[in-house]
Amino acid sequence: MLVGVVVQQGEVHKTDVMSLIKHRCPVGSYTQQQCCQAPVLEAILPKLHLNRHTHRAVLFAGPSYGGNSLPEKYNDQGYLRLHMLVGHVKLHDDVGQLITCLITHTQLQLGSNIPFFNLQYSKYADWIDTTRITLDWKYAHQSGIQIEVENHWVPQLTHENDCMLMDKAIREGFTTLDLQGIMCHMYLQVFTLSDIITAKGDRLLPEISHNRHLH
Numbered sequence: 001m002l003v004g005v006v007v008q009q010g011e012v013h014k015t016d017v018m019s020l021i022k023h024r025c026p027v028g029s030y031t032q033q034q035c036c037q038a039p040v041l042e043a044i045l046p047k048l049h050l051n052r053h054t055h056r057a058v059l060f061a062g063p064s065y066g067g068n069s070l071p072e073k074y075n076d077q078g079y080l081r082l083h084m085l086v087g088h089v090k091l092h093d094d095v096g097q098l099i100t101c102l103i104t105h106t107q108l109q110l111g112s113n114i115p116f117f118n119l120q121y122s123k124y125a126d127w128i129d130t131t132r133i134t135l136d137w138k139y140a141h142q143s144g145i146q147i148e149v150e151n152h153w154v155p156q157l158t159h160e161n162d163c164m165l166m167d168k169a170i171r172e173g174f175t176t177l178d179l180q181g182i183m184c185h186m187y188l189q190v191f192t193l194s195d196i197i198t199a200k201g202d203r204l205l206p207e208i209s210h211n212r213h214l215h
Helices: 009-023 032-036 039-044 056-060 073-091 094-110 132-143 165-171 176-188
Strands: none
Touching (some): 073 132
């Protein structure tokens, strides 16, 4: 028996209902707009004695702002997914190995030798594939969460004054359309400037001029 503890029935009901929603958060991939307009949210609001048309700011704001302090699904989804990502990677289990493969693929696609979790997502969002990993990267960047993956693989520069092709393209101010066009670096298996030019550095390799594999 608990003495001196008062539990409001409405609070218990709200906690039970929101726990059901949180249970599926780690496997969701909803956008912020979809989370605010989710049918499940409108379905449970009457159960909490709230009008389903209540302004979202009133629903999610804390008591000090006169709100109902409901958990914000987009934040719950993002945080729990990051928690699951880090947990599996640290465990090195089967799921962790799959996540590591996706991280490596994303790093290759970006063509950067800087771990992409340390890069600004918005600079790459328009020309990279949308995957579970890139969605986690997006949320981490939006929330100011820094992620460090142990043994995060990145391409290595092997020549003096060499640079990554995609990094240089971004520094030179290439447009999104240009960046999409040079995404063929994955097909050609070239990632650095030294991969596409001669040893003297005065011209492109013939294979690159004709879009042929070097390897």
